[in-house]
Amino acid sequence: MDTSTSNDQSTTVASSLKEDKGFTTFYRSLETVQDSTIRFFDRKGYYSIHGQDAIYVALLHFKTKKALKYWANDLAPTKKKQKLGNSSSSSLDSIATAEEDDEESNNGLAYLTVRDGIEFEGIVQKLFEQKQKVEVWAPKASRVGQWEIIKKGSPGNLQMFEDILNIKDQSLMVALRVSTIEGNRVIGAAFGDSTLKTIGVLQFIDNDHLSNLSSFLLQMGIKECLISVDKKNSVDCKKVMDKLQDSEVPFTEVPNSDFNTKNIEQDLTRLLGSINNVLNEIEKELAMQSLSCLIKHLDLLSNQSYFGKFKLVSFNLDNFMRLDAATFKGLNIISSDPTNKQGMSIFNLLDKCNTPMGSRKLSQWVRQPLVDQEEIETRLNFVEIFVNALELRQALRSNDLKKIGDLERLSKKLVGGKATLEDVVNLYGVVQRLSVLLSSLRSYEDQGSEMVESTFTQPLEQIIAEFQQFSAMVEKTVDLDQAYETHEYVIRSSFSDELSEIHNKKQNCMKKINQLREKIADDLGIDEARVKLHQSDKDGYLVRLSRKDEKLIRGNAKYIVYGTQKDGVRFSTSDIRKLNEAYMSSSVQYNEKQQGLVQRALEITTSFVPLIDDLCSLIATLDVFASLGHVSSSAPSPYVRPIVHPMGKGNITIVGGRHPCVEVQDNVNFISNDIDLTRDKSTFQIITGPNMGGKSTFIRQVGIITLMAQIGCFVPAEQAEISIVDCILTRIGAGDSQLRGVSTFMAEMLETAYILKTATKNSLIIIDELGRGTSTYDGFGLAWGIAEYICHQIGAFCLFATHFHELTVLQEILPLTVKNLHVQANVNDHSGLTLMYKVKEGACDQSFGIHVAIMAGFPDQVVQVARLKAKELESFESNSLASLDSVSQFIQDFKSLDMQQQDQDKVFNLVNNLLSKYQLNLD
Missing domain, CATH: 3.30.420.110 (MutS, connector domain)
Known part of the structure; x- marks a missing residue:
């Protein structure tokens, strides 16, 4: 933020508000806003934000309250905005509300000024990412002191702001x-x-x-x-x-x-x-x-x-495969947090697209894994082409796709009447580059060339042919030389004598400005290349020197300094200012005279929107396949093409599987593992072993590999065989249940109940450490009952990581369904516990909790007491262990509860009543 500019704006706002009692009265009269809406007040060149909104934006964008200014107390409105909890945006709402009360009581009502342009656009984008709504107010032309909404938007409706936002995802x-x-x-x-x-x-x-x-x-x-x-x-x-x-x-x-x-x-x-x-x-x-x-x-x-x-x-x-919120979070499929504190998501990993359209399409594919084998195989065929076609892939990624902008956004601007001649020139540039893209596609003659030709090459040839009329119109109408050289977008001066006359005036001014620039270089005794011209919409042409050369003009009255930025100091002279004013005046005249021609050019361009949309779709799909091919071939160990079986057929067998997001982290030497979920043999697998040993990573990677296969992507493994599943259901971690007033155990119960009622025999279930939120005895009993139910009643593929070693007995009871696995660890009297991160067949025969505590650096005294108590408990026969019959009955009763007409609070009460009935403890 430019402090000097901000201070000037703050002073202007403060003085104008003191003079304009009408705004004060109006602001007092505003209705209380009942949702997450931030109000901006347009003040010609910058915006003011007030009260709770100002505090919220200061904390969100500037990360400090130092940017805030304050009205005198007698200006403060009496009504305060209230935020609803349904926005799920962040804790900033409550912070802003609490801090507004404190700030207003001590200093008056807070306000903030925001410059129009990049700063305003950046803040608005952040607000939408935080799931806030935005309103822009401006003074009514007909009534002094009255304001009206001229723009409004929300996370799902960005129509009025799409021309200033850089949004990758769909709205x-x-x-x-x-x-x-x-x-x-x-x-x-x-x-x-x-x-x-x-x-x-x-x-x-x-x-x-x-x-x-x-x-x-x-x-x-x-x-x-x-x-x-x-x-x-x-x-x-x-x-x-x-x-x-x-x-x-x-x-x-x-x-x-x-x-x-x-x-x-x-x-x-x-x-x-x-x-x-x-x-x-x-x-x-x-x-x-x-x-x-x-x-x-x-x-x-x-x-x-x-x-x-x-x-x-x-x-x-x-x-599509069904995915719920728990699975999205548990597998970190697409992070909903713009700061991405969860680490790299599957989408982040796969998104190496060069265009915004490609990223949007990939996001859709990741959200919607396929269940049709033929469609999956078609995608895999294309990914295989781009894995093997190194030359084609590099040409697309390093050149052909990089300079294609956001055509979907451009299409929207044309349809909405917000496009400019600059957008027409940008589209023309894209159309010209299509021939290079076409040449790259035509040059591919290896395996799968027929698919590339029918899906991409031939449709692109047709699109290029249909764009010829548009290209001819632009070349005849627009001054492309001026557009590329000075970034001024105007109609050719040859269209009329008036335009030609004004154009000559502009050129004459520009020639003289350049001569004066050269003279400045001579006067300062430096090379001409060190004295540059800088153009801005507000000030026109200024002269720029590097910050290093600033001392050459310091204190010299004939040089009028406008300001200093990172790239240098901007200044002018009285002669250049006069020429600049004449140049800008001629530019205004030129724009006025060309308006009719510009409008006609935009109308013609808008008629090509259907063709632009076809091009968008083709480019997006091509970009996604190139991205997936790049990720698959450039991973630490290359991905492989999975064998995909129809739903209900085949097994899930993975050799040398890896977690794709973990293996790309710095300083990670990932240990690969195998899994074999075979029907009528090992569909339910129990994984035991020490904490930090890799159980959670292992079960997650199986879910992720299955997901990636059904997206139509190669997978991180040496070999992979996947049976299409209708959904992936996860019970991993307590998440933010405490923030919603739900205990860890209740969260487990609700998510597990969801799994039991939703899963089918064609599902993949992933459960990590069930039963941690209640007593050891009740937790074990519930885990046993749930495991039995999944095996007997559902029959789905299931990975069940647990710290209850006693559950491994299920393999003896259900040998055709249950299989035991454990993560390997070595114990040595001298070196302590060594985690191997390798998954082996069989049950883990001991607990490693105390060894992990030693690794974590627990004091010796604590470790000694822990060992003593562990021995006491091993010899202690508890009478308070809930019977497995009671737990099984509890599971049956819980599943049969009629929740159809119950809200969440009543569900909690029903569960608590059942717990009391069977004397199960809820910690």
């Missing part, structure tokens, strides 16, 4: 409607992305745990939700809102009237052009209600340029 909003139809809980959903001009609908039956809704929210990467509370279905609506919070999706309650479908067919006809091809979707009543709400809140009908440009798609949950 999807969903509207949800819940109802009971023929005794079933039915959810209707509609989602939309105005950038891609796509709206989608689905309607589905869901279970008590809303597992289908959870999968949909995560698979689509939903950023925001609209929901109404129907009194007839208030319990279900409460469950939906709980699920939204669990999935970290901010939501807004809207009136039931917003879901009215009276005009839905008329609205769809406007957006789609025709509804003849979507009659089946229109029959989905709840989905159409949700779509009505979505269309209203995205304000799609207010922009006539959207008419006839949208497409309606129907989303089918059965096409």
